[in-house]
Amino acid sequence: MVMDGYEGALAVLPERIRRQAAQVPGGQRDRTAEFRLRRGRFPALVLPEGERRLEGCGPVGREDLERVLELATEASPYATEESIRQGFVTAAGGVRVGVCGQFRGGGGGIGTVTSVSVRVPRQILGCAGRWAGQAFVSTLLISPPGGGKTTLLRDYVRLLSDGGARVALCDERGEVAGFCRGEAGFDVGERTDVMTGCPKHQGALMLLRAMNPEILAMDEITAPEDVAACAQAANCGVRLLATAHGDGPEDLAARPLYRPLLEQGIFSRAIVIRRQGRERTYREAAL
Amino acid sequence: MTGWIGVLLVVAASGAMGTSASLELRRRVRDLEEGLELSGRMRMEVCVRRLSLPQVLQVLAEAYPRRFPDVQDTLAALPQVPFRLLWSAVVQAMGLCPEAGEPLAALGEALSRGDEPERAFALCEERLRAAGERAARLQEERSRLYTALGVAGGCLLAIVLW
Structure with missing residues (x-):
């Protein structure tokens, strides 16, 4: 029996990407391990056979990445700053959001986010x-x-x-x-x-x-x-x-x-x- | 007799306008004091207890139910609406004067953006304190003046109309 965290992973995606990801057919949905959002690139699903573009979405913008972080941290990055410094945030339901971008010096964590990976927990x-x-x-x-x-x-x-x-x-x-x-x-x-x-x-x-x-x-x-x-x-x-x-x-x-x-x-x-x-x-x- | 009643009404109405302007000054001082109190409470929840902003909102709603009447609806909208917009609506619904509302709105936005909390609170409280001092000074200088001007203006109007 599989308890799917797909819905949980959708909850941290920006609205426009979430809408498209919700329409992914069941077979592909079950095999999705991650969502990948890279600035200036199309959002992608990570499947066992490799990455596939999420249809119907334009390229990922700065606002999309900021929105992912906002949703993952419940608009409270200060409350998760230790884990952000290590490059990830764990959102509700055990959804791990990996964060990548331009690092701030002095242990300040990620300054400008350029890509995120949203894991689908199962x-x-x-x-x-x-x-x-x-x-x-x-x-x-x-x-x-x-x-x-x-x-x-x-x-x-x-x-x-x-x-x-x-x-x-x-x-x-x-x-x-x-x-x-x-x-x-x-x-x-x-x-x-x-x-x-x-x-x-x-x-x-x-x-x-x-x-x-x-x-x-x-x-x-x-x-x-x-x-x-x-x-x-x-x-x-x-x-x-x-x-x-x-x-x-x-x-x-x-x-x-x-x-x-x-x-x-x-x-x-x-x-x-x-x-x-x-x-x-x-x-x-x-x- | 009717004339005297008219004079009385004109003077009373004009005096009430002056008093209302004076009360407005007092309300502004009170709003700014309340803004400082809210900021202090938020500072404790954020910096000491490390609560998330939705949790802070719930705490504030319990402590100040009159100021935060629709917090549950607000929080339910979080997956659809960026937090800065929700927070700004919450602050507006609090009905504080703009000098108190603006620093609080900016505070929520800064915290949700990832600014360093202590710095964000310090900035907010500095703005509130400065505005509070200005408002208190203004109240002291002009409170009686507005009432007196209102009554005097009423008397003048009554003489002109007589």
């Missing part, structure tokens, strides 16, 4: 079902960007949590649980405690200290601090569920950031996601 209930009955060991979900790591992580967290485990989810960008004003946009399970809005490594340590989790879940290990937090959690006897960009364990082993994770044996298993057209295949590998 919850595919049961996509992690095949692992639900198994005893959980620390697992790393690996795929290239857009492969469905976050979707799998979300469902795996839900199933583990509903299965009786106390799960702590460190959701830095609010994308996994889709948090907005304290309410989760997605079902992440009965026994899941979610820490959102703070850097993963800090959030992970706070969760360890405060929530006594059996399983610690986090999206996208991208920095040495995240690796250190994983190691610390593993040393405390907490099992881990995390995601990483890559083609597989061999690819991760070749990268200095991930090598310590593999060398220290923090994760016991990898699930590698491959996307072929609309289908996803999953390959398990011992680490």
Whole structure:
């Protein structure tokens, strides 16, 4: 069962683009992963086979991009300035809006926005079902960007949590649980405690200290601090569920950031996601 | 007798006009004070509690229901209408004098545009304070003068008409 975030993604598009995007036929709508708006270019849908122009819309203007930011931040960019500085905003329903443009010096974030990407969040209930009955060991979900790591992580967290485990989810960008004003946009399970809005490594340590989790879940290990937090959690006897960009364990082993994770044996298993057209295949590998 | 009643009415009407002009000065001072109070409340919600502007509007509507009667309708229009237009309509509906309304309208626009909040509030409050001082000075100088001029003008008119 797929819970579609397409409508949520439409809500952050400017009116004229939203009108056209609402008319996209069902088949294409289900496959849309992102909307791309680039200044001076035509709005585009990102589909598994590539980008396709959104018909019936003129080129994107400055006002369109400003409107996206206004809608994504509820006209309050000051309230999300930390995440804007990092190049994204998470809107209601876990819709991640990536922001790109001319950077202001001195940590001032994006000054002039030149393009945005609006991700369509999806919850595919049961996509992690095949692992639900198994005893959980620390697992790393690996795929290239857009492969469905976050979707799998979300469902795996839900199933583990509903299965009786106390799960702590460190959701830095609010994308996994889709948090907005304290309410989760997605079902992440009965026994899941979610820490959102703070850097993963800090959030992970706070969760360890405060929530006594059996399983610690986090999206996208991208920095040495995240690796250190994983190691610390593993040393405390907490099992881990995390995601990483890559083609597989061999690819991760070749990268200095991930090598310590593999060398220290923090994760016991990898699930590698491959996307072929609309289908996803999953390959398990011992680490 | 009728003549005297006429004189009385002319003087009273003219005096009332003078008093009304004087009350207008007082209202302007009060509006500017209220503008400052609103800005202070908004500053706390934005800078301390980090609420979003729609949330701030809801807080203000609860605190000042007379000034913000249709906030829910306003917020419902947010997906269709740019915030600066909605905010400007909200400020207009508050019925404050232009000297108080304009800085508040500019404040909402600046915050929604991404200006640094502390700076936006400082600018707004500086404008309100300066306008408030001017209005208070004007009220002090002219309040009695307007009433007296109204009564005197009425007397003059009555003499001319007599």
